[in-house]
Amino acid sequence: MSEQKVTFRVFRYKQGDTAPHYDTFTVTVNERTTVLEALQAIRRDQDGTLVIRHSCHHASCGTCGMRVNGKEVLACVTNVLELGTPTVTVEPLQNAPLISDLVVDMGPFYETFSQAHLPFVRRSEYLPDAEVAEGVPFHMRFESCIECGLCVSACPVVASDAEYLGPAALAAVWRVVQEPRGTEVPPLLDWVNSEHGCWRCHVALECSEVCPSNVDPGGNIMALRQELVRRALGLSHG
Amino acid sequence: MSSYHVVIIGGGATGSALAHDLALRGIRVTLVERGEVTSGTTGRHHGLLHSGARYAVKDQESAKECIQENMILRKIAPGSFELNDGLFVAITEEDLAYYDDFMEGCAVCGIPTRTLSREEALRLEPNLNPEVKLAVQVPDGTMDAMRLPLRFLATAKHNGAVIKPYTEVLSFLMEGQTVTGVHVRDHTSGKEYDIGADIVVNAAGPWAEKIARMAGVDVPVQPSPGVLVAVWGRYNNMVINRLHRSGDGDIVVPQRELSIIGTSSWVVDDPDKLDVPEEHIRLMYEKGAEMIPALKHAKMRAAWSAARPLIGSRGATTGRELSRTFKCFDHADEGVEGFVTITGGKATTARAMAETTADVVVRKLGLDIPCRTREVVLLPHTAYYTQ
Numbered sequence: 197m198s199e200q201k202v203t204f205r206v207f208r209y210k211q212g213d214t215a216p217h218y219d220t221f222t223v224t225v226n227e228r229t230t231v232l233e234a235l236q237a238i239r240r241d242q243d244g245t246l247v248i249r250h251s252c253h254h255a256s257c258g259t260c261g262m263r264v265n266g267k268e269v270l271a272c273v274t275n276v277l278e279l280g281t282p283t284v285t286v287e288p289l290q291n292a293p294l295i296s297d298l299v300v301d302m303g304p305f306y307e308t309f310s311q312a313h314l315p316f317v318r319r320s321e322y323l324p325d326a327e328v329a330e331g332v333p334f335h336m337r338f339e340s341c342i343e344c345g346l347c348v349s350a351c352p353v354v355a356s357d358a359e360y361l362g363p364a365a366l367a368a369v370w371r372v373v374q375e376p377r378g379t380e381v382p383p384l385l386d387w388v389n390s391e392h393g394c395w396r397c398h399v400a401l402e403c404s405e406v407c408p409s410n411v412d413p414g415g416n417i418m419a420l421r422q423e424l425v426r427r428a429l430g431l432s433h434g
Numbered sequence: 435m436s437s438y439h440v441v442i443i444g445g446g447a448t449g450s451a452l453a454h455d456l457a458l459r460g461i462r463v464t465l466v467e468r469g470e471v472t473s474g475t476t477g478r479h480h481g482l483l484h485s486g487a488r489y490a491v492k493d494q495e496s497a498k499e500c501i502q503e504n505m506i507l508r509k510i511a512p513g514s515f516e517l518n519d520g521l522f523v524a525i526t527e528e529d530l531a532y533y534d535d536f537m538e539g540c541a542v543c544g545i546p547t548r549t550l551s552r553e554e555a556l557r558l559e560p561n562l563n564p565e566v567k568l569a570v571q572v573p574d575g576t577m578d579a580m581r582l583p584l585r586f587l588a589t590a591k592h593n594g595a596v597i598k599p600y601t602e603v604l605s606f607l608m609e610g611q612t613v614t615g616v617h618v619r620d621h622t623s624g625k626e627y628d629i630g631a632d633i634v635v636n637a638a639g640p641w642a643e644k645i646a647r648m649a650g651v652d653v654p655v656q657p658s659p660g661v662l663v664a665v666w667g668r669y670n671n672m673v674i675n676r677l678h679r680s681g682d683g684d685i686v687v688p689q690r691e692l693s694i695i696g697t698s699s700w701v702v703d704d705p706d707k708l709d710v711p712e713e714h715i716r717l718m719y720e721k722g723a724e725m726i727p728a729l730k731h732a733k734m735r736a737a738w739s740a741a742r743p744l745i746g747s748r749g750a751t752t753g754r755e756l757s758r759t760f761k762c763f764d765h766a767d768e769g770v771e772g773f774v775t776i777t778g779g780k781a782t783t784a785r786a787m788a789e790t791t792a793d794v795v796v797r798k799l800g801l802d803i804p805c806r807t808r809e810v811v812l813l814p815h816t817a818y819y820t821q
Binding site: 197210211212228230236240244245246247248249250251252253254255256257259272273295296299302303305306307309310315316317320322323325326327328329330331332335336337338339340342409410 | 469470471472473476477478481513514515516517518519548557558559560561571576578579580581600602619621622623624662664667668670671672688689690691692694706707710712735736737738740814815816817819820
């Protein structure tokens, strides 16, 4: 596999710094190197103080969300050379408190998200014709949302309205409406039926564009609006 | 809460479960982790909730641990698993020849099994290789490799444990031959400081040897990486394993909207330097497709390596010959007081590893407090971030 050198311009900030700055590193990459692997190489070989979040390395945990060349991505599935830029700029997510370097505080994200009470396991829609094994109640899988926060970082409305519930929580509420699994739906619909809820969305759809996990938050927000209208008109099935 | 303070080095599955166990026993706990929690090995495994059947023939100690912990985890972490069970599939005559040993091993280890005909297996999993001879159903499942340990950490925090990610141990504090704490750097601020401890526990997984050396102790850990490949889509609902001795590319774990094909196995000295060899990626596709032919053309989502922390013997070459069980070392045996290492094991057995280690820790502190982690239901993973 051929190798080449790529320059990384990395956002840096430590608690107590008066302002953030950028550091530049040169990393040798090949056709398969991901942005996450390049950042790990920087931390291992050049600067052991670089703070990054990562865990699963296959777009399943959602921890390595960051902005690469200005766009929200998961670093673990972002190929360096496919970016096609001689310099790769890496910055933390927006609309979240900065902790250090490329890491933001996910506390506020989860404060809102957890209020959707989205169960972690759902019915699987895959292989619908397959029989279910003896002793297994139904085919199940984890929810698609990996709680990475890319949608919240990319959302222009979150940037301007700190009280906006944001695309991740709203999308989660829609999933509960679709498949309640014992969760009470009416209080959740009341929660999102507000000026800082699903009606606040400008339909910029940046959220669906950056979502790495097929959630389509923008589409879910539109579905929530339709559901609220249906219920207001007394057309709801429940 | 007792006045004793224990510092845990490592925020993987083991350290997380240990923080939970000790906090429940009323011990003050501080857990330090160099990076984000679960960023070393834990987050990168295939997500298998082991039934133990993979080890039922060759590594029965580990197999028994797995089935016991599997049943406990279902109780203490409800809602955290895809519980579709697993199949061990015989594709060739050679696989079929392994059947009797496999069934006997499962019986000895207490792993429930149900043998399915070719037709029954194909009705459950239509994408299986039509050459399949028979299949055995076992209670495998899928976990989220990061979020299960987050539930241990969330509960530990709730019970008073202090969790410090991005905090790297630079050296040990020692008085003579007794460990009295650690000197750390908080990478979010650059500040260095000391944390005093009555006991320090090394739960650094494949980094355990490096950590132990700071206290002048040798721990026989052999970092053994494996390559995993995630492809888009679910080709199976149940975990599909090859019915034969553990080998390369013999498991497909469906998870969320992905299928994870694993794994290969080799050994390295430095767990920070893990390649993802191209030929291993190809091998995962090839071997995976022997069980589920459609995987051959599945679209790749990611390929990565993770280093298992196997209890070493320096002569190991592939890592497959090393047991998947765990071991707790009280380094008083080597003349160093106040220092314990826990290593080996698997994500499925992390709770048991923690119980064994916490038993050693409280005994060293002269206490007699029983373990409660078999019964206490864990907080949801989101609580790790919201408290």
